[in-house]
Amino acid sequence: MPRPLLPPPASVAHTPVGLGPPPAPVARLLGGPPLVGRTTLDEHLARFGRLPCDAGDLSSPEELIDLVGRSGLCGRGGASFPTARKLAAVARQPGSAIVVANGTEGEPASSKDKVLLARSPHLVIDGAVLAARAVGAAEAIIVCHRAVRELVDVALSERRLSRIDSIRLRAATGADRFVAGEASAVVHWLERGVATPTRTPPRLAERGLCGRPTLLQNVETLAHLALIARFGPEWFRAVGTEAEPGSMLVSLLGAVQRPGVYEIAIGTPVGGVLEVGCGAVAGAQAILVGGYFGTWIPFETALRRPFSRAGLASLGAGPGAGLVAVLPADACGLVETARVARYLALESAGQCGPCVSGLPAIAGELEALASGGPFNLARLQRWLGQVEGRGACSHPDGAVRLVRSSLRVFGYELERHSRGRCCAPPRTEVLPVPALPR
């Protein structure tokens, strides 16, 4: 039963100051509250209609790229690169391009790509089809976490049966490692089954998967693209800030009442983001924003800051891929950081000396610090400086950013730890770290 084509509800603009009423939830990507479980192709088409390019609109690639440019959409995988520029860079290249939708999501604390692919796989696939049109590709690969592979397969077979797509689509399971989501690592994994980053240049846009010009976009970015093509750039810009328009998915975890994946308008104050998860548990100490490559911020400092690149920049932080982890009163930030630092050290791709040798050294020093053993803060600081910026990818830099921010924010703990007295019972763990097979 076809319903009229209506844009999903835009969120009501909320006051950007203070911790007033909770912001209205944005329901663009994950469907409205009545929707539970996966959106089937029929439900998807009933809600959004067919792609405008199939219906005769937006016929030229230039038109589509221009539309994306006017929307101001930036990548949602963490780096926030302007999507239109990436599309144009691939479209310029000679040779048959290919589109890779990146839902690898190697970050253990993040679930937004899995939730998006599980609930709205057709939005992501629509976005991949549109991106393929924009760059002149005849093939797209949906790379997803193994947890949602079956759901993606079902969605792709629905589309195959109804013959709505003119390009070749297939799914691939991403490698289950932290670095596996990095763009060149995804291509390396698809090509040769090795999930390690490769040297750049050449850039993927020039010579990527099997030597072809490759457009690699996070799955959430593509889902936004699918909506922008239907409802236009003005609709997209109705939420978010002028410089960073639109909504984004966030993964809330730790000391919030209802942890989970939510959609927020970019620029919502961090306190408002927590309200979407029914607020923080009393006594929260600090917030980790951005992910395991992210930055710790004292709880009270964070609350009024807009959750956007501009709003967090002065704290040396950024929204990254949308992780917000709240440290409860009974956990220790240094213990948490030491555990994540060890995990990041073990998850090094093992290619660059400073990362291979430096990260375990840093993790060891931080563990000594966290457990109240003897430690050398000056040496730790020196190592952080020596590791930063010296890998082929940003893995060491991200780890350094996290550790530096922990020393800054939990500095008050240092003295207590140096006397061997940790603040927290070591049982409370907030940041998940998968068991490593080593």
Added chain:
Amino acid sequence: MRTRARFRLRVDPIACDGRGLCAELLPQLISLDDWGYPIVRDTDVPPELAWDAREVVKVCPKLALHLEHSPPPP
């Protein structure tokens, strides 16, 4: 006015094995970190060291050192 081409040294961190030869030969521009991997000074190679820089690039056993055109000044 025509300006002299500017170059800087760059290590390919994946290829580099930390043999340390480069830091031995060109300590003016290359130092080693605590684990023996080269830290290259992030400045243009001065003209008087241009010959040495080219030599160091040639003798790296892992071919991990490169001379590259400097980015244009802002």
